[in-house]
Amino acid sequence: KKLWDALQIKTKINMKSTYRKYLESSCNHYARVKPSIFGSEPIPIYDFYVPLDVKLGTEELIEGVEYQSLLGMLPQGRAVISGTAGGGKSVLMRHLFLSAQKTGHQVPVFVELRKANKEKTPLKSLISNALQLFNFNLGNNIDLYVEQALGLGHFVLILDGYDEVDPDHKQQLTEELLELSSKAPNCIIVLSTRPDQTTQGWEGFSNFNLQCLSKHQAIQMVNKLPYDKVVKERFSGELDATLYDKHLEFVSNPLLLVIMLVTYGRSAEIPENLNEFYNQAFDALFRAYPVDADTHYI
Secondary structure, three states, X not given: OHHHHHHHHHHHHOOHHHHHHHHHHHHHHHOEEOXXXXXXXXXXXXXXXXXXXXXXXXXXXXXXXXXXXXHOOOOOOEEEEEOOOOXXXXXXXXXXXXXXXXXXXXXXXXXXXXXXXXXXXXXXHXXXXXXXXXXXXXXXXXXXXXXXXHHOOOEEEEEEOHHHOOHXXXXXXXXXXXXXXXXXXXXXXEEEEOOOHHHHHOOOOEEEEEOOOOHHXXXXXXXXXXXOHHHHHHHHHHHHHHXXXXXXHHHOOHHHHHHHHHHHHHHOOOOOOHXXXXXXXXXXXXXXXXXXXXXXXX
């Protein structure tokens, strides 16, 4: 019976149909996001996504990074993408997940590492859970299936939010990740995090830095956002004329750029004094998106 069960699992691993429902369901999910700052309904990411750039170390720049262009820069199929808070890491990881799916070579699995926190879930269980979440159901055989599929190099593992793992669990998760990297050499691993010195020493991992928005990218993003057209046109004009250069550190960050747009929509101007601007931004966000006892916004 054990031999027969093992044979069935190996047969299923070699059948692309095993993944069809999973791929359809997961791609439909990750192709949409629910940004509470613009309403409660999910919207397609490509309605507002602007191709982002990453740089390998301090030298080679990949403009408008796609999965294939990133893969071409990975001698061992391992990448760490570092970026500051609000820099667009999670949306970029969704984009890489979707562009990896289009290649058809391996099966992308999107894993939100913060989900390890609640019960200190092992990494392989997170992978199994991510598969099962989207109509991939092998019952009690799922863990053995994942173990064998990892060994055969079936997966592109998109691991989002290493910085969100609780400190008391991070060491265990890191050990599991490096062990998996060693035992599944044919799987591709792409991990996102805020800047973290510990990732610099991981064997086989290439370290990329997510780049800030250029003026062109910032204007392009503003014009694509689901917001009042007249306000966007005025704000884009001011970005091009003076705002981008005056407030570079602010408007080159996607999240802060959105906050500035919302603030501009309320006050029709951006004050020179940043302290005054922060007060206006808080007031605009609070009035537009009030917080009650059951709702939280970041």
